[in-house]
Amino acid sequence: MTGNRRIPPGKGRAAFALAVLMLLYGNAIAQEIRGRVREFPVPTPLFAGETAVADDGSIFVAIMRGNRIARFDPGNETFREWDLPRNASPLGLVTDDRGKVWYAGHGNATLGQLDALSGVIVQHQIPTNGAPHTLLFDGRDTLWFTDELTQSVVRFDRTSGRMVDQRTGGNPYGLAVDRAGNLWFCKLTADRLGRIDARTGAMSEVFLGNGSRPRRVALAPDGTLWVTLNGLGKLAQVDPGTAQILRTYDMPGGSGSNPFAVAATADGRIWANEYRTDTISLLDPRNGSFRSFQLPSRNTGVRKMVVDAQGRLWYMGSHNGMLGVIE
Numbered sequence: 245m246t247g248n249r250r251i252p253p254g255k256g257r258a259a260f261a262l263a264v265l266m267l268l269y270g271n272a273i274a275q276e277i278r279g280r281v282r283e284f285p286v287p288t289p290l291f292a293g294e295t296a297v298a299d300d301g302s303i304f305v306a307i308m309r310g311n312r313i314a315r316f317d318p319g320n321e322t323f324r325e326w327d328l329p330r331n332a333s334p335l336g337l338v339t340d341d342r343g344k345v346w347y348a349g350h351g352n353a354t355l356g357q358l359d360a361l362s363g364v365i366v367q368h369q370i371p372t373n374g375a376p377h378t379l380l381f382d383g384r385d386t387l388w389f390t391d392e393l394t395q396s397v398v399r400f401d402r403t404s405g406r407m408v409d410q411r412t413g414g415n416p417y418g419l420a421v422d423r424a425g426n427l428w429f430c431k432l433t434a435d436r437l438g439r440i441d442a443r444t445g446a447m448s449e450v451f452l453g454n455g456s457r458p459r460r461v462a463l464a465p466d467g468t469l470w471v472t473l474n475g476l477g478k479l480a481q482v483d484p485g486t487a488q489i490l491r492t493y494d495m496p497g498g499s500g501s502n503p504f505a506v507a508a509t510a511d512g513r514i515w516a517n518e519y520r521t522d523t524i525s526l527l528d529p530r531n532g533s534f535r536s537f538q539l540p541s542r543n544t545g546v547r548k549m550v551v552d553a554q555g556r557l558w559y560m561g562s563h564n565g566m567l568g569v570i571e
Contacts (some may be wrong), residue, residue: 250378277526277555281570283540287323288312289565294337295558296345296546302548303558304345304360305567306334313337313345313358316567318552329367332356336379336389337548340402348376348548349388353399355379355389355407372396372409380419380427390416397429397440408446412438418460418506422484423467430458430471435473436480444466450487452480460548464508472516479503479516479527496536497521503547507557515557517546524549524559524570539569544568 251338286292290310299302305314307325311332314325328334333351340346345358349525370376375393381445382388387400396409397416414434421427425442437450439456452458457475464470468490469482477499495501501518508514509526517524522544525536545561545563552558556571 245395247494277535277557278571279535281536281537281540281568283561283566283568284316284321284323286314286560286565286567287325288314291329291562292565292567293545293562294335294475294562295550295567296337296339296562297550297558298339298345298360299341299343299551301552303338303552303555303567304337306337306347308333308335311322311351313347315360315513318569326358326360326363326365328356328358329354329365332367333379337388338379338381340381340387341383345381346379346381348379349375350375355387359506368400368405368485370398372398374398374409378417378419380421381556382421382425384425388419388421390419390429392416397427399440400532402495410445412447415437418458418471420461420469421465422463424484426484426502427483428461428469430461431476432457432459435437437469437485448487450482450489455482459504460506462506462508463511463515464520465510468506470514470516472506474502474504474519477501477503477518479506479514481529493527493532493534494526496534505546505559507549507551509551513553515541515549517559519546524557539568541566548550 286479292307294306303316331351332349334347335350336348347356357366366501374391377390377392379389398409414431417432418430427440429438435456455475456473458475461471471480478491497518501519504519514527522539525534541564544561546559549559
């Protein structure tokens with residue numbers, strides 16, 4: 245006869261405590277950064293810029309001038325590439341919850357979708373005939389992208405295929421979605437962080453300082469937003485609820501270091517790269533300290549970074565054609 249076996253109260257509490265400790269210990273190990281930096285040459289190193297991590301841990305790369313999408317398997321350290329439709333020139337790149345890879349077809353005014361299993365590519369034409377740039381999946385059913393030609397942010401409904409664009413001005417760039425589902429975007433030439441309300445579509449702004457030139461924005465586990473201030477050499481923390489700057493941090497490389505990409509770890513630390521000095525730094529907001537890593541290559545040109553499930557940071561050197569990892 246089988247059935248549920250009763251666990252004595254003492255042993256149950258002990259088992260539960262052990263499970264919690266193992267979980268916490270496992271998470272600590274996953275987030276430990278030893279500081280080893282490795283780089284892998286992309287087969288088609290023609291301005292391979294943006295990266296995205298898939299659920300299986302593989303890394304996808306948009307190769308703009310090579311008109312391809314690449315996939316890197318960290319297990320066997322091999323690449324595979326797919327040719328895209330003529331003049332797609334992919335820039336932004338993201339994976340969704342269905343295993344599809346989406347890219348911004350900067351050269352042919354499309355939003356592209358790659359099925360890496362079948363190799364099938366579907367293109368969605370952009371009504372404004374613009375130049376899509378940065379791409380973001382909101383985790384629900386919507387993809388957002390910036391359009392640098394029409395100075396817009398565009399909302400794409402994955403189910404209906406409908407696109408709605410909102411003119412923003414200010415050269416919209418990096419994107420993030422907060423816990424309430426509101427979209428935030430960097431207005432590079434307006435020194436502002438823009439916001440589109442998820443319910444009403446109303447737009448508002450946060451002024452980040454003269455000459456700040458925000459590039460990228462990321463959502464941290466505590467719900468705050470982190471923005472690279474490329475023009476000031478700073479990293480800013482913003483409260484999306486109050487739309488206020490909570491604090492700014494001087495990057496280790498100084499005011500001329502040009503921080504560009506930003507990414508948050510599962511335990512709340514913040515990665516930001518310094519474009520001019522070929523360094524990537526990790527900020528611990530609890531004590532305000534940075535830990536910096538010098539990249540093996542010079543003139544790397546890092547524009548996008550992602551953190552995988554193991555806590556490793558992946559970056560793509562758009563200038564040197566090297567996919568890198570800090571672990």
